[in-house]
Amino acid sequence: MSVVYSPMSLRDARFIVAEHGLDALREIVLARAADNHDNAVIQTNAKALPTAESGPLHGIAFGVKDNIDVAGYMTTGACPGLAENLANANAPAVAALRSAGGYVPVKLNMHELAFGITSNNPAFGAVRNPFDPNRSAGGSSGGSGAAVARGVVPFALGSDTGGSSRIPAAFCSIVGFRPSTGRYREGGALMLSPTRDTIGPMTVNCADLAEIDGIITGEHALPALPERPLRLGVLWDKRGLSQSVDHAIASALGRLALSGEIDLVPISASEFEDIDARIGGPVVFNEAFEFWTAFCVNRLGKTLAEFTSTIASPDVRMIFERLPSFAAETREAFLYAHNGGLASLRDTYEQLLRSQQLDALIMPTVPVQPPLIGEDERMQTDAGLVSTFHTVTSHAVLATLTGAPSISIPAGLDRDGLPVALMIEGSRHGDRALLAIACKVEALLAQ
Structure with missing residues (x-):
């Protein structure tokens, strides 16, 4: 056993x-x-x-x-x-x-x-x-x-x-x-x-x-936090995907607000919607195609197609089979991303922090419970069947495109005994400051 x-x-x-x-x-x-x-x-x-x-x-x-x-x-x-x-x-x-x-x-x-x-x-x-x-x-x-x-x-x-x-x-x-x-x-x-x-x-x-x-x-010191309540912008669109997760997240945020040491500021940011489809996917498809084509030839002495036949996971094998076409179909969006799209997104993100005088953003790391084994393409939620990948990654993708630091910390268990987590994101290259904030939030949640 x-x-x-x-x-x-x-x-x-x-x-x-x-x-x-x-x-x-x-x-x-x-x-x-x-x-x-x-x-x-x-x-x-x-x-x-x-x-x-x-x-x-x-x-x-x-x-x-x-x-x-x-x-x-x-x-x-x-x-x-x-x-x-x-x-x-x-x-x-x-x-x-x-x-x-x-x-x-x-x-x-x-x-x-x-x-x-x-x-x-x-x-x-x-x-x-x-x-x-x-x-x-x-x-x-x-x-x-x-x-x-x-x-x-x-x-x-x-x-x-x-x-x-x-x-x-x-x-x-x-x-x-x-x-x-x-x-x-x-x-x-x-x-x-x-x-x-x-x-x-x-x-x-x-x-x-x-x-x-x-x-x-090599950066060992954590900066001192300001001698005032931390201002955390709450970026959370309650879509009703999991009532259990929503309730647990609301409870965790409520405890932070009641501590007197955190000011929660509800914010909305429509400019961040669909960024994975508009920018994230095209970047990955084009860069993965370039890397794996070269890796297969230079490291393995194979073509990309020959290597693809060795992939065990049907979902991953399908992606590799379609990488050439995915890259070609998204080439224009990829070039837009690298010719100003990503820079604009990062500027918008930093401007949000400055304009709202925020120390960081906070949101659920994932809006649903862990998928059941086998729910690789679609998963059952309180709102019906949804795309597993896009639902699970919907909050986490932002930092991957802004380049900002992001930390997921435990926020307790939901009513089914499954973990829920809060994700905190700060200014780009402000990693040690974000770590100090995360340590503070973690301590408050533990009280």
Whole structure:
């Protein structure tokens, strides 16, 4: 019988190392990874050890999504066609964490090639939600979310193109971060879109996230918050998709308002509607087509069509089959995005923060409960059947196009015992200020 474990914070992991030694933590991680009933783990290295003799993460194990390079592991993207894609070097974020004393005993499952948000992977198994195994852990970094929530590792790296670190964090009741685009050094990952892609850490709490971000970037201090209530703009269109989620989110926002330390400012922003269809999709289709065409030839010695035949997931295989036509059909919108459309959107976003004198925006990370396993195309909601991908990503997509930092933090459980989460977004390149705000909101929600 599988055992349900509790999340393990950095403090917990350090206590184990201090009291029982490095081997004790590694044995715990490997034992929990072996009890892989949620299909979170797809590669394990029982011989993994710290390469640095000291550092703030000395002896601390962490997990890495399997589209991110870790030297000595295959970077498979959870795709059978990349089973022999050996990484010879660490991605920059992995290198920074390993230099701080951390090590990687596990690589983690995901929606194949990061092109989806359910992590229903036929090759390695559907990543199951720790709160309900009949439901998705989210994606595309589903394995990272489930592994942290289940206490396999104290933190993990995911990636985020359309919400892929924040969505599984929301569904698994942990903290997920999308840093400002470009904040973390690029390279060492299977890409979809250089415009939208970034590595995104996932942790048990905001303090751990602030520490991990500091190690990756070298920016360790958190700025002091203003000596006044924080002004958070509430960007939330209650569409009645889930009464259970709506009620839980309203309750969480109500607690923040009653604290006296948060001023909630209802806002509307029609200019952000349909941005994924107008800008986001065209950017991904064109940039993914360019990256994967070159990758297949230069790395695999194959054509894109030959590689596509190795993809196990029907939804992902369909996207790759149609990538050439998708890119051609959206080329004009893609050029518009890069010739001023994205810049205009980012200016509009920053102007909203300034004109309303907002410290940040706040909204539900996801407006629905986690989809049931198998609800990859359409999911049942209180408003009827809806598109799974577009519904789940509807709030998370904004930051991927504005380039702003975004954090998902747990906001309790709904009446069905499923996690709900609030997402906080700040000014572009104001990551450490946003982290300080998130720590404050997290503390208020815990009261």
